[in-house]
Amino acid sequence: MASTIQGNRFTRRGLLGGAAIIGGASALPRGAAAQPQPRKGGTLRYGLSYEPRRMNQLNTTWMTDATEHLFGRLLTRGPDGKYVPEMATWTVAPDNLSWTFKLKPGIKFHSGDPCTSAAVKWWFDQARDPKGFYGFKGSYSSVDSVETPDELTAVVRLKHPDAALAYILYTVYSSIHNPKTYEKLGKDAYGVDTVDGTGPFKLKEFTPGGNLVIVRNDAFAWPAGFVKNQGPPWLDAISYRYFADDASRTAAIEAGDMDIIVQPSLADVDRLKQNPNFTVISKPMPATRTVYYNLEVKPWDDVRVRQAMAHAIQRQPIVDKLLFGQGIPAYSVVPPFFKDMYLKECETYFPYDVKKAKDLLAAAGLNETDAEG
Numbered sequence: 411m412a413s414t415i416q417g418n419r420f421t422r423r424g425l426l427g428g429a430a431i432i433g434g435a436s437a438l439p440r441g442a443a444a445q446p447q448p449r450k451g452g453t454l455r456y457g458l459s460y461e462p463r464r465m466n467q468l469n470t471t472w473m474t475d476a477t478e479h480l481f482g483r484l485l486t487r488g489p490d491g492k493y494v495p496e497m498a499t500w501t502v503a504p505d506n507l508s509w510t511f512k513l514k515p516g517i518k519f520h521s522g523d524p525c526t527s528a529a530v531k532w533w534f535d536q537a538r539d540p541k542g543f544y545g546f547k548g549s550y551s552s553v554d555s556v557e558t559p560d561e562l563t564a565v566v567r568l569k570h571p572d573a574a575l576a577y578i579l580y581t582v583y584s585s586i587h588n589p590k591t592y593e594k595l596g597k598d599a600y601g602v603d604t605v606d607g608t609g610p611f612k613l614k615e616f617t618p619g620g621n622l623v624i625v626r627n628d629a630f631a632w633p634a635g636f637v638k639n640q641g642p643p644w645l646d647a648i649s650y651r652y653f654a655d656d657a658s659r660t661a662a663i664e665a666g667d668m669d670i671i672v673q674p675s676l677a678d679v680d681r682l683k684q685n686p687n688f689t690v691i692s693k694p695m696p697a698t699r700t701v702y703y704n705l706e707v708k709p710w711d712d713v714r715v716r717q718a719m720a721h722a723i724q725r726q727p728i729v730d731k732l733l734f735g736q737g738i739p740a741y742s743v744v745p746p747f748f749k750d751m752y753l754k755e756c757e758t759y760f761p762y763d764v765k766k767a768k769d770l771l772a773a774a775g776l777n778e779t780d781a782e783g
Contacts (some may be wrong), residue, residue, distance in 0.1 A: 435736075448639075453647045457659045457671035461652045463618050466601025467583045468536055468592075471545040475672070476624050476650055481585030481607035484511055484530070485576065487696070488636045491749045493576050496634045497608065499526070506571035509599075513562040517632050519588040520605070520612045532589040534566065543597060549578035573751075582708040608632070610643045622650040663688070676734040694747045698740040709776060718770035720760035735764060 439682040462474040484687050486496040517525040534540055538550035549736070552572035557565040568575070578584055591606035611624040625647045633640055651668070653659040656675035660682070662668045674682060683690050701719075702708035709718060726738035739747070741754045771777070 423452055430697075448644045450646070452642050452645055453649050453668070453715075454645055455669045456648055456650045457662055457668040458652045459656075459659065459673040461619060461654075462616075462622055462650070464601040465605050465613070465616070466597065467544070467585055468587075469597045469601065471541045474622070474650065475685075476611070476613075476622055476648065477582050477585065477611075479611040479648070480605050480609045480613060481582065481587070482517070482609050483582070483584055483586065484579050486580055486634050486674045488634070489759075491696075491747055493580060494634055495637065497632065498530075498697070507568050507717065508620050509566045509568070509575070511564045511566070513602045514632050515562060517608050518629055519591070519608055520627060521588060521591055522591060523588055523606075524606050525586065526561040527564040528561075529555040529586055530564040531558050531590055533584070533586055534564075537584070546578065546583050549574065577748075599777075604744060614647065619652070624648050657765060673726075676736045679734060679736055694745065695740070695748045696745060697746050698743055700740070700743055713775040714773045715776065716772070717760065718767040721763045721767040721770070724762050 434517075436610050455473065456665065458474060460472060460474060462476065463472070465473065465480060467473065467477075482497045483499045484496060485500065488494045493642050495514075497517060498513045500509055500511045502509050513527060513530070519525055519529075534553055534556045537544050538547050538553055539545070552568045552570055552575065554567045554569045557567070566575075574774065577661060585607060587600075587759050588606035591604070592600050595603060602616060602618060610627050610630040612627045613623075614625045615621050615623040626643050626645060628642050630638065630642045648765065653662060653671070656673065656678070659668070659671040660674045660678050663669075663671045664685075679690060682688050703709050704715060721765075727742075728741055729735060729737045742753070742761070744753075745750050746752050768778075
């Protein structure tokens with residue numbers, strides 16, 4: 411994101427707009443075609459829609475935006491959605507049973523300790539520890555062992571090929587920590603009192619439910635290759651504030667108290683687009699909003715009932731009417747953002763068809779017998 415900064419304040423305000431089904435949004439201050447060159451300085455005031463409790467992926471299932479800036483990951487996705495190196499390059503064996511990661515030389519944790527393959531191995535061991543607190547350990551179930559032949563090389567050996575491994579490694583939930591700092595503080599204090607990552611910002615202040623401030627990491631010099639600025643961030647700091655409801659976030663940015671907010675009320679997005687002080691930018695998110703059924707409970711144990719539900723959903727009207735057009739229909743748990751995984755043909759699997767839905771229910775023994783259905 412590029413913003414015009416004057417002193418310690420932004421000369422224009424940006425808005426982070428909401429989206430739904432598959433969606434999200436980000437925003438940038440609106441400016442003239444010829445943008446001024448960035449310069450160091452300024453604190454970005456960022457309005458959050460979720461209250462941060464701790465920034466320790468091994469001990470929570472929700473991360474806030476700040477976490478993205480405090481930690482690095484082995485790989486990430488480029489603007490085109492394809493996986494690219496972040497902290498490491500990698501190769502996959504022809505049999506897909508081992509991944510070899512080569513860390514970029516010179517990466518350091520915020521404490522000044524070098525980031526080595528031992529930290530990568532430590533992360534894998536913690537994430538797949540059956541007695542651990544990590545909420546996504548199932549994503550590492552294919553990992554058999556991790557070897558560290560030298561300080562910059564980690565070889566991840568798998569029990570079986572795993573096409574989903576790259577995805578979990580790309581998420582913020584696979585951030586690399588300094589094992590020494592983590593083990594010194596313990597799982598409860600780490601992520602609250604301090605964090606020791608490799609990201610472009612460092613934690614300055616954090617009170618759960620209160621202030622969250624991160625400041626520039628002046629030593630940072632290892633972003634992904636597609637990032638234009640290959641050095642430390644231009645901003646001095648980012649100050650986060652949690653707002654419990656959409657209306658209060660919108661009011662805060664309209665009053666000039668915030669520079670960016672996330673997820674304003676969808677009903678307000680069109681109105682906010684008309685305000686010349688704001689720019690609303692919606693972009694696809696690598697996620698879908700989905701409905702799950704308990705397959706051990708009737709009638710959901712019958713596939714015909716689940717198929718009937720799929721045929722009874724009017725996706726586009728939901729987006730248009732309930733979500734005020736802020737989203738795109740989802741046809742699979744894999745969103746279209748993942749161009750290398752998404753199957754376009756899935757959009758034809760369960761078209762809206764009330765008659766077919768009723769026929770499937772009848773075949774499953776669920777017949778309409780009264781006005782209640």
